[in-house]
Amino acid sequence: xxxxxxxxxxxxxxxxxxxxxxxxxxxxxxxxxxxxxxxxxxxxxxxxxxxxxxxxxxxxxxxxxxxxxxxxxxxxxxxxxxxxxxxxxxxxxxxxxxxxxxxxxxxxxxxxxxxxxxxxxxxxxxxxxxxxxxxxxxxxxxxxxxxxxxxxxxxxxxxxxxxxxxxxxxxxxxxxxxxxxxxxxxxxxxxxxxxxxxxxxxxxxxxxxxxxxxxxxxxxxxxxxxxxxxxxxxxxxxxxxxxxxxxxxxxxxxxxxxxxxxxxxxxxxxxxxxxxxxxxxxxxxxxxxxxxxxxxxxxxxxxxxxxxxxxxxxxxxxxxxxxxxxxxxxxxxxxxxxxxxxxxx
Amino acid sequence: xxxxxxxxxxxxxxxxxxxxxxxxxxxxxxxxxxxxxxxxxxxxxxxxxxxxxxxxxxxxxxxxxxxxxxxxxxxxxxxxxxxxxxxxxxxxxxxxxxxxxxxxxxxxxxxxxxxxxxxxxxxxxxxxxxxxxxxxxxxxxxxxxxxxxxxxxxxxxxxxxxxxxxxxxxxxxxxxxxxxxxxxxxxxxxxxxxxxxxxxxxxxxxxxxxxxxxxxxxxxxxxxxxxxxxxxxxxxxxxxxxxxxxxxxxxxxxxxxxxx
Numbered sequence: 001x002x003x004x005x006x007x008x009x010x011x012x013x014x015x016x017x018x019x020x021x022x023x024x025x026x027x028x029x030x031x032x033x034x035x036x037x038x039x040x041x042x043x044x045x046x047x048x049x050x051x052x053x054x055x056x057x058x059x060x061x062x063x064x065x066x067x068x069x070x071x072x073x074x075x076x077x078x079x080x081x082x083x084x085x086x087x088x089x090x091x092x093x094x095x096x097x098x099x100x101x102x103x104x105x106x107x108x109x110x111x112x113x114x115x116x117x118x119x120x121x122x123x124x125x126x127x128x129x130x131x132x133x134x135x136x137x138x139x140x141x142x143x144x145x146x147x148x149x150x151x152x153x154x155x156x157x158x159x160x161x162x163x164x165x166x167x168x169x170x171x172x173x174x175x176x177x178x179x180x181x182x183x184x185x186x187x188x189x190x191x192x193x194x195x196x197x198x199x200x201x202x203x204x205x206x207x208x209x210x211x212x213x214x215x216x217x218x219x220x221x222x223x224x225x226x227x228x229x230x231x232x233x234x235x236x237x238x239x240x241x242x243x244x245x246x247x248x249x250x251x252x253x254x255x256x257x258x259x260x261x262x263x264x265x266x267x268x269x270x271x272x273x274x275x276x277x278x279x280x281x282x283x284x285x286x287x288x289x290x291x292x293x294x295x296x297x298x299x300x301x302x303x304x305x306x307x308x309x310x311x312x313x314x315x316x317x318x319x320x321x322x323x324x325x326x327x328x329x330x331x332x333x334x335x336x337x338x339x340x341x342x343x344x345x
Numbered sequence: 346x347x348x349x350x351x352x353x354x355x356x357x358x359x360x361x362x363x364x365x366x367x368x369x370x371x372x373x374x375x376x377x378x379x380x381x382x383x384x385x386x387x388x389x390x391x392x393x394x395x396x397x398x399x400x401x402x403x404x405x406x407x408x409x410x411x412x413x414x415x416x417x418x419x420x421x422x423x424x425x426x427x428x429x430x431x432x433x434x435x436x437x438x439x440x441x442x443x444x445x446x447x448x449x450x451x452x453x454x455x456x457x458x459x460x461x462x463x464x465x466x467x468x469x470x471x472x473x474x475x476x477x478x479x480x481x482x483x484x485x486x487x488x489x490x491x492x493x494x495x496x497x498x499x500x501x502x503x504x505x506x507x508x509x510x511x512x513x514x515x516x517x518x519x520x521x522x523x524x525x526x527x528x529x530x531x532x533x534x535x536x537x538x539x540x541x542x543x544x545x546x547x548x549x550x551x552x553x554x555x556x557x558x559x560x561x562x563x564x565x566x567x568x569x570x571x572x573x574x575x576x577x578x579x580x581x582x583x584x585x586x587x588x589x590x591x592x593x594x595x596x597x598x599x600x601x602x603x604x605x
Contacts, residue, residue: 010471182464189463189470190449190456190477193442197450200439207399207433208451209425209517218460312441 070199083228113228
């Protein structure tokens with residue numbers, strides 16, 4: 001039967017989730033201060049929330065193709081770079097007021113990356129598994145080399161300078177929340193079911209009337225869109241874009257977050273991306289050993305939990321609440337039974 | 346055949362795999378709500394017929410049309426949308442999805458909610474999801490799977506997985522249902538249940554059914570017409586009675602008797 005939930009009214013779940021998001025927002029403002037300064041944390045520590053948010057967006061969007069669609073692309077940094085350059089160039093070459101220009105530049109970055117996603121996805125998604133990984137790896141590198149070789153537009157190897165540093169902790173937070181909502185909304189719908197069915201069995205999916213190519217390309221470009229947004233945030237955070245930043249290793253880094261968190265688990269990607277961003281900073285105390293510790297942690301997790309920290313677990317606040325309530329009920333129930341037994345004696 | 350109506354019309358179908366003629370001159374006309382059996386020794390080309398009907402393979406010759414619509418050149422999902430659904434010889438479920446989600450995937454063609462409406466969670470989305478849930482539960486009820494609706498499909502017992510595959514095929518709202526060895530691996534009581542289920546599905550959803558099967562009790566018991574294939578050619582068609590007595594069929598299955 002349908003798993004009974006403590007809270008079954010959809011609108012009520014939405015209210016609870018909204019309150020949770022607002023609480024998280026309040027906590028963030030308390031920690032970092034309303035303008036990125038004057039909170040409980042110092043400025044250096046507040047800044048870590050921005051790359052954290054960017055990595056969360058990247059990991060969750062990659063998880064969409066790697067975990068839910070079941071295709072393994074290795075060129076996510078390529079889409080990020082397209083978004084970063086598109087957003088940066090938009091900001092540099094237009095003079096809207098900041099309040100309009102910044103969000104608009106992110107959207108432009110996302111859309112340009114999504115277009116690249118379609119262009120690359122159409123030929124690449126005819127291939128599967130290792131072949132898809134290699135061809136997307138190739139595309140990622142091609143994008144980087146092209147950026148390097150059109151210095152008139154992108155600044156080439158000197159980098160693109162003079163990007164307004166508009167990214168704040170708060171704007172990153174807003175982008176993360178929107179990304180999580182949209183990707184969750186996609187997964188929990190008829191489109192999401194179609195996407196997951198392709199991962200499960202492509203032939204059966206096609207035989208059930210699912211246009212698999214359409215869904216593959218759509219998912220791919222959807223994923224690229226969010227990578228583009230993350231790129232835009234990154235560009236406006238660092239202020240200078242260097243093509244070397246978007247190499248193969250960056251793609252692998254994002255993939256590591258997805259695999260560590262669990263392919264097909266959104267909460268897993270969020271936690272893994274957050275942890276892997278903070279970890280190198282926390283480990284600064286170990287100085288030169290920190291990358292060793294980092295790698296060891298990865299190996300330990302993969303040995304003991306190969307499906308990733310969360311496997312395919314999907315977190316929902318209300319689901320977790322009812323699980324806890326059920327556990328408490330069970331405990332108290334057991335106690336009552338114990339009392340009865342004693343009374344029986 | 347009831348009143349000469351034709352739902353599925355297959356003419357001169359043939360396919361050649363790099364010189365091997367796997368199927369040749371396959372002709373069949375299926376009437377609405379007819380149950381047709383497709384039998385033959387191993388390697389006779391039975392599953393090839395299904396793969397051709399669903400456009401997994403492209404025929405080298407011949408034509409297939411359903412209600413007058415030619416399916417040649419359509420993609421596999423296009424054929425599914427045109428009204429031909431199938432199950433697989435070795436079960437192909439979406440194992441890590443719940444039973445009800447397996448059915449909902451197949452309902453996808455009948456759902457209209459756009460990406461935009463979905464992402465913004467507009468009222469149309471909620472309405473359609475509710476309807477899909479009800480429809481899926483109704484369909485699961487037909488083959489007694491409702492109790493398992495929220496279990497993972499991969500965790501079902503074998504017989505239930507076979508039934509779920511049939512429900513999933515039915516959910517695409519087909520006119521013709523192709524069952525590839527539905528009784529494989531079933532015990533006699535499960536097979537008997539399957540026989541009644543096949544009739545139930547035909548009567549309830551008004552579909553024509555073509556089934557491949559090695560279990561002769563099932564084939565003889567449920568099919569109204571039987572087609573026998575051997576080496577890619579039709580060697581006999583007729584009612585179960587006719588097929589049982591047909592000397593060519595007996596020869597194909599048992600081999601020629603010496604000294605006759």
